[in-house]
Amino acid sequence: MTTTSSSSSSPSCNLPQFLITIVALSCTFVSLASLLSATAAAAAAETTTSTATTLPKIEVDDSNTNLVLASRLGLIIQVGTELESSEEGVMNDDDEGQEQAPSVVSVFLGGVDLVAALSDIAEGAEAVLLAARNYDDPQAPNNAVPSLLAMTDLAPPLPPTTPPLLHPFVASDSDGYLHIQATTGSVYFPADALLVNNNVNLTATLTSLAGSVLELKGRLSFLTGGATNVPIAPFSFATPPWPRLSRSPSGNDIGLEDDALDQGGLVADGDGNLFILPHDMQHGRVEVNVGDLGDDSAQADDSDSDPGIFAVGGVNVLGTLDRVRSALDEATERLFSCKNTTTATLDCSDTMSREAISTSQYCGVQAVAHCCCPTFLTLSRVVQDVHVERTTQALEFGKITEIGGSILARFSDEPGLISSVDFGGLQRVGRHVDFGYNAITSLDLGGVRSIGGKLDLYKNLIEVIDFGALTSLGDFVLSPSKVTTLSFKNVLRIGQIYMFENALQALDFGNITTITGTVNIRDHDMQSLSFRPVQRVGGIDLSLGASLTSLDMATVIRVDTFITLDQTKLQQLNFGALRYIGGSLTLSRNHLYEIDFGLLDYVGENIALSNMLALVAITFGKLRHVEGSLIFTDTQQMRELVLEPVQSIGNNLQIMRHGSLRVVHMSSLTRVGGEVRLAVTGLDRVHCGSLQHVGQSFIARAHLALASLNCSQLTQVGKSFDVSNSLQLTSVDLSRLQRVNDSLLLASTGLTTLAAPRLRVVNANVLARNTMLQHVDFSSLEEVGGSLQLGGNSLRNLTLGRLRSVQLGIVLSGGKLESIDVSTLELLTGGLFLDGNHLTSIAFGPLTRVKGALRLEENRLTHVDFGAISQVDGDLRLDGNLFTTISLANITHINGQLNLSNSPNLVSITLGPGNLTVLHSVILTNTPLLSLFDCQGKLTATCVDILPRHTTLMNCPPPC
Structure with a gap:
């Protein structure tokens, strides 16, 4: 492969020196690679990508989740190089053709200093191989082992900048290399960053190789009887916690909550550190894809099988891994081979x-x-x-x-x-x-x-x-057993720990820092348990610990799957340094009176807290995201629940069956992907806080004590909003609610005012039958997919000035309504029921057909304007009103009964120029019509009921 240093080529780069945003392009998604196999050389496999590109790219893949760094020939990372500028605006190179040495090389991959780890592993592997050669063949003349670190003469590009560059930068040169440089600080990759070239997961591979070195050292110690003259250099491999992305090493805040970080990409802080983050901070990863990308351009290298160079501070990462693997393979053969x-x-x-x-x-x-x-x-x-x-x-x-x-x-x-x-x-x-x-x-x-x-x-x-x-x-x-004391002593790595039905009283995790499986210890006799020094564990189940009163998780940073604590005597629980739970957290039937979530900021599935009768306080610490449900049920002492600082719940929020709970504050919560369900008998106040979106239903019905519900920031509900049958409820704030995708149910409450001034769409029913209701503001309502039911209340006026469509009828019967505005109504299915109110007038607009009954009887109407209505599919009931004349001029079809009876002032009926067809009868009883009523042959009906018969019908259907 031909390589070009910065001294012999100029960078062809139009990216900004301080890159915060990225160009969103499409890239093939590459799945997480497995560890290097014991027989495969790290740098020999063929690159597994089909992305074609002529120059290196920084992209977001098709899922809009992962950040992909693709480079045709390689990736060069340099940190801490002192940059100087010349008068021409380009960097000086005092020694032509020589690489400029870095002052500091710090590239962190998932919390591991990559070069330091490579150096440690290489040094340990060198010593192990030398000792293995000496043991296998002490007289061999060539037992010396050269350095396993593979170096490269590739230097970073020199950016054309005046004055000297002060910030990290990313550049791609014309030879197909991608360059990442931090001037004074460090470069940080997340824990699941993936080097796609050769399908190598670097973090896992480093851990695996380190384990192999330790194992071979142990083998040597056994073979030599623990002799002290075995020449093995000191070896250490530490995996410190990945630094919180909201902080640089110096402590300066780089703003995890800022939009730039939320969008992922490349973000630099003021200390010269460069953070390379996935586009989706919760689910994404960074893919570093170097080598042959299928480029058939003129610039492509002729060697299609070349894996490309991943260089960090002059160290060829894949080349070093290849050398270390070969050395360990040889040592294994010499020490273990029969x-x-x-x-x-x-x-x-x-x-x-x-x-x-x-x-x-x-x-x-x-x-x-x-x-x-x-x-x-x-x-x-x-x-x-x-x-x-x-x-x-x-x-x-x-x-x-x-x-x-x-x-x-x-x-x-x-x-x-x-x-x-x-x-x-x-x-x-x-x-x-x-x-x-x-x-x-x-x-x-x-x-x-x-x-x-x-x-x-x-x-x-x-x-x-x-x-x-x-x-x-x-x-x-180990299940069942009579073991009372257990120590893992020298164990460094372990998978699942499964101990049921045991007499265990004391457990020591020894030197274990990572448990890849679940710690499943059920039905035990331990009074206390410390996880020290464990930092990462696959899962935890300590259920049925009838004696467990103390749990120390101070060193645990990550739990990959779940935590279950059921039926213990724990009274306090502090999660200490724990920041991540990949699955569910289940706490039930414990003696807990206080729970502190500490530094925990992510739960991948559900949080279920139930049947803890002594619980009085929950502090959610730094928890912001719950991907599943938050289910909190069955306490007796807790009076107030504050969800601060939780911002999102992926599925349901359920708060049910609490004997003393009076107040719920949702505080910083902005989104619930599933339903919100509140079922607490004594609940008095609910503050929705910042809640804007509920993916399914919001249900808080049948609360006998609920007086106030403040959801002033709520804009959308995915299914129903239901707070019905809460007779003490006198205040509901829905001032920003715009859409309810199912029903809006507020019936049988103590509300006097119902205001949703921005509500535009309800896809099912609106039900608010309350005897105390005096004022309703639906001034922006445009569509109702079901029925609009506001009957049996104390409303005087109702303005529906933007309502265009109702699918299953409007029902406002039996109230005190004096005026209503339905002038914008265009589609009405299911009928209009305004009977039994105090209306004096009503006017329709563009509505041409009522797909159901139109019932205006038993009001005080003196004027009715039917607007564009030409057809009523059910009865047209106008009886029991006060008008003197009624015009049916535009109506041509009534597919039911026409009833104008019991109208003491009616003296005139106006028909239109066309024919009016009434499917059933026309009722004109108890009206003071003139002695002669001429239908002019325009009225078709089964009969006309005109009792008492003081009016003579002319050109009309027969009398009933």
Whole structure:
């Protein structure tokens, strides 16, 4: 591959020196890569991207979630280089062709100083390889090991700037390299940043390689008997917590809550630090994609298989990983290899099999069946599984140092007889150690350093367990047991811890900082438990701890899945340094009286708090986002709930069945993706705070004590808004509500005023039948997808001046309504029911058809203007009013009854020029019509009822 330094080429770059925003382009989404395999070289795999580009790009992928840095030939990161400018406005290079040395190199990948970690791992791998060569062949003349750090002569571009550059910058040059430079501080990638070139997850790979170095050091120590003259350099690999994105190392706030950070991209602070953040801060990641991008342009390199260079402070990251992996592979071969391994299986129950292995003096076999026998004890290696004979009582491993598969001593049809285990020289088991359903009372793992899978002691008689030299363990199962004290001693890495039905009183996590699985300890006798020094754990379930009164989680920063604490005696709970829970948090049936969420700022699924009768206070600390539901039920002492600083809840907010709760403050909460459900008998006040959006329903019905509901910032409800049957409710603030996608239900309350002046759309019913209601403001209402029901109240006036459409009718019967404005109504399905009010006049506008009945009877109408109405699909009821004349001039069809009876002042009816067809009868009884009523042949009906018969009908349908 041809490389070009800054001294021989000028950058072709039009990006700003201080880049905060990014160009949003489309990019192929690349899934999270697995660790480097033990046999694959890190830099040999072909780049897995189909993105075609001629120059490096900074993009947002199609999901608008991830930030993608794509570079055809490579990525160069340089930090702390002193930048100087010349009179021509370009950087000076005092020594032509020489790379300018950085003063500080700090690139943090998920909290790990990348170059420091590479240096530590390389140094440790060098020492291990040298010791392995000396052990395997002490007389070899070439046992020296060169440095494993792969250096590159690529230098960062020199930006044309005067005066000297003071901020981090990003540039792409004409040779296909992407350059990222921070002038004085550090470059930060998030924990899940991904180097797509060769599908390498850098953070996980560094951890894996560090573990391999430690394991090989342990192997050397065993082989040499712990001799102090083994030349191994000190090795350390620390994973400090990823710094909070809202702070730079110097403490200056870079504003996590600012729009720039919320949008992701590249953000710089005033100290010269550069933060490379995903576009979606909660779900996204940064993908660094270097190497061949399928570019067929003239500038493309001819070597299509070249993986590209990822250079940090002059260190070639992939090249270094490749060298370290090769060194560790060689050391592993020298330290673990058995020179005379057969592909045959040793069957301890078969004489011929035993003799064949013994005669050939094999030190390793493929597998072992019906273990054990004297021949097995002479071996040093088993490639695959060891199957233990069911009649075995004392299990021994003799000289065996490595079993690549599992030790299988669980029998499906009846329990085994194993009562003692001697691991002898065994150091490594590649998969599981399964002693389930045996009679083991005491277990000492001795020199075993690594178990890749599960250590399963299910249903034994274990009273004592000693983890010995064990440093790495997949999962641990101990259930039930009589163990009272347990220490993980030297264990550094472990998966799931599964202990049910045990007598455990004390548990020490030893040196474990990361538990990749769940700590599942149920039905135990512990009074206290400390997770120190654990920083990250897959999940926690400490249920059925009838004696547990103290829980120390001070060092835990992250829980990947869930926390469940059910039926304990905990009285206080402080989450300390915990910032992230990937799944649910469940606290139930505890003795807690106080909960402090501390630094916790994200929960990926539900928070369920229930049946804690003594609880009096919850402090949500820094919690801002709950991706699932927040469910809070069944307390007796708590009087006030404040959700500050929670900003969003992805699913439901449910607050139910609290004996003493009087006030709910939603405070900073702006969005609930599901429903809000309040069901608390004694609830007096609800403050929705900043709540703007509810994805489903807002339900607070049947609250006998609820007097005030302030939702002044609420703009949209995804389903229904229901606070009905709350008779003491006298105040509801919906002043910014614009849309309800289902029903608006406020019936049977004590409201005298209902104001929603910005409400435009209700997709289902509006129901507010309240006898005390005197004023309604729906002045912006345009559409009602169901019915509008405001009957049985004390309303005098109702203005619906923008209402255009009602799908299932308007019902305002039996009130005190004196005036109503429906002049903008264009579509009415289901009828209009205004009967039994005090109306004196009504005027319709562009409405041409009433798809239902039009009922205006029993009012005080003196004037009716039917506007453009030509058809009424049900009855037209005008009886019991005070008009003297009525004009039906525009109406041509009434598909029901026309009733003008009991109108004491009616003397004239005006028909239009066309024919009026009434499907049923025309009722004119008890009206003072003139002695002659001429229908002029324009009225079609089954009959005309005109009792008393003092009026003569002419050219009309027959009398009824």
